[in-house]
Amino acid sequence: MAEKVTISTVARHAQVSRQTVSNVLNAPHIVRDETRRRVEEAIAALGYRANQAARQMRTGRSRLVAVRIEPTRDGINGSVLDRFLHGLTETADAAGYRVLLYTARDDGHEIDTYDDLLGAYDLDGFVLTGTDHGDPRTAWLAERNVPFVTFGRPWDAAEAHPWVDVDGAAGTAQATQRLLDTGHRRIGFIGWPAGSGVGDDRRSGWRTVMAAAGLDGAAAPQRETEDGIAHGEREMRALLAADEPPTAVVCVSDSLALGALQAVRAVAASVAVVGFDDTPVAAVVGLTSVSQPLAAAAARCFELLTGLLDGQPTDPHVLLSPTLVLRHTA
Amino acid sequence: MAEKVTISTVARHAQVSRQTVSNVLNAPHIVRDETRRRVEEAIAALGYRANQAARQMRTGRSRLVAVRIEPTRDGINGSVLDRFLHGLTETADAAGYRVLLYTARDDGHEIDTYDDLLGAYDLDGFVLTGTDHGDPRTAWLAERNVPFVTFGRPWDAAEAHPWVDVDGAAGTAQATQRLLDTGHRRIGFIGWPAGSGVGDDRRSGWRTVMAAAGLDGAAAPQRETEDGIAHGEREMRALLAADEPPTAVVCVSDSLALGALQAVRAVAASVAVVGFDDTPVAAVVGLTSVSQPLAAAAARCFELLTGLLDGQPTDPHVLLSPTLVLRHTA
DNA sequence: CCAGAAACTTTGAACGATCTAATCCTGCCG
């Protein structure tokens, strides 16, 4: 078992003081070239690693970022956050930060966890996902001046904090336009009940394009339901039962789209279906879907967060565009 | 912004010394009841949280466990590790530990990362997933007496370290038996090339049951290929092209099973298909699949790890049984 | 060649906890 290598070991080895070693690490420019070189050699030779705990105790910075991991749910939508997490970890790693995971049953419990993480680990910042109307978490964090970034816009215009989001409306608009371009005229929408920021946003993209094409009313039927394959199937059946059923549907999620697809196939109808999120299931089934640039979103989130930490003024609002992935269903 | 609450703050508030507060936290039994009560009240009143960094500096323990997160791959198989990660985080959280993520391009880079994590963050232990024959990582960790547990057996019998695994052979055996029970006699297997511990293990379950039923040779055709839907489809086509094609196939993964299923459906054949891992995609497509108890596996991994840390002798080898989830395809 | 400025380096304290060892009680026995 190797001896523990501290900053003092390095200092002795390079024949300088502790502080000079520290300077080489944290403020290289104030150290003379020759000295710096000697110290760097000693560091390499001894395999020295700065002890984060000690550094953190002095500076209050931990180079740790926390992200909530949701309880395993429906494997379809869960994969979106998992992909985001992968991207975030990679970006953070590259910048010398690490990602700490935590779970929480609900918003209240999550706030307790913040308290715990901040008190115990001196976390540098948080990345929140899936913020909703009037989210108590953002208020709590903002009040305490804790750096954080959300993946998802604050739908309450009131409070402004740094965020990154994907333009859902642009995604559905793109999908709808594509359907129009390929000759469809009666294009339906299966969405979530009004009130969820994300769902409303995605619906608006479809509605706008349809309206611009002069298509509304019966040509643009819409249904609202909770997420889930079974619900998607039921709503699609309802749409198909109409006098003049749509020839295409845009769905707010892949889950609903998958259900819709099953309904379509069950009656051997020929209706184009587009989903949202480009989940692995969509790829397998051949479902055309709107794909979020999750890795890029994660990277931007992290950049925003470090910008906050270093006091660099970065544009705090980033809206990324999704892309439409064409497969068999549209 | 609230004042920072340290152990001294609590001590002053409860009219005792720092050390007594520390004792209440770490060795409650040596503190008199009345004193303990007073200290606990102060802790609650002030919302005190022990600073991990300071504690860690003294004790060398960080209550942090590291897990590698793979680069986003094929979303089908990736979900297995993600589900494991969710389970691990929940178990760790409940025990007051936190999970730290890291990435690595390859085994060599991963070892560098260990060095870094140990030196910088004083990690308590590692959970490794997907160990392979002669894995350099386990050797490196063992050599340095770093506590670690693997999810997956060490297939080189030589080195023994604590592990948790799911009995793949039992899973495929169960699947094969089910197919025999429902009248199938010609049951094929689509697996990975020989040499991967996991793949060979899963194949053996099928082979054993078939042999026990007196079925082998042409009745038990098998194919080997890399993982992936396209490969599965190709191999299934090959099987179907035989004189007397199998009436059922067991596959080593859901990816291959999904491909096999596509081949079956393409030619409108009627062949039962069973996959492995019970991924979300399998659920959607209706694929019968062998399901690993991932949450339980994660929990056992964590127990083993804390057992190691606390020096408690726990049975270091845990083999869990998977279950067969019946759906449409078998 | 020297004073003063600039550049570089070192010293001692501090962060917040735990460890070790010493001190203070308290009750009990002779």
Added chain:
DNA sequence: CGGCAGGATTAGATCGTTCAAAGTTTCTGG
């Protein structure tokens, strides 16, 4: 009523780093 064992509590040192301030060397110009 004094002494002593034993538990309960406290004081001081320490972990590895960075901060603040003081000390030392090197450079510059008159």
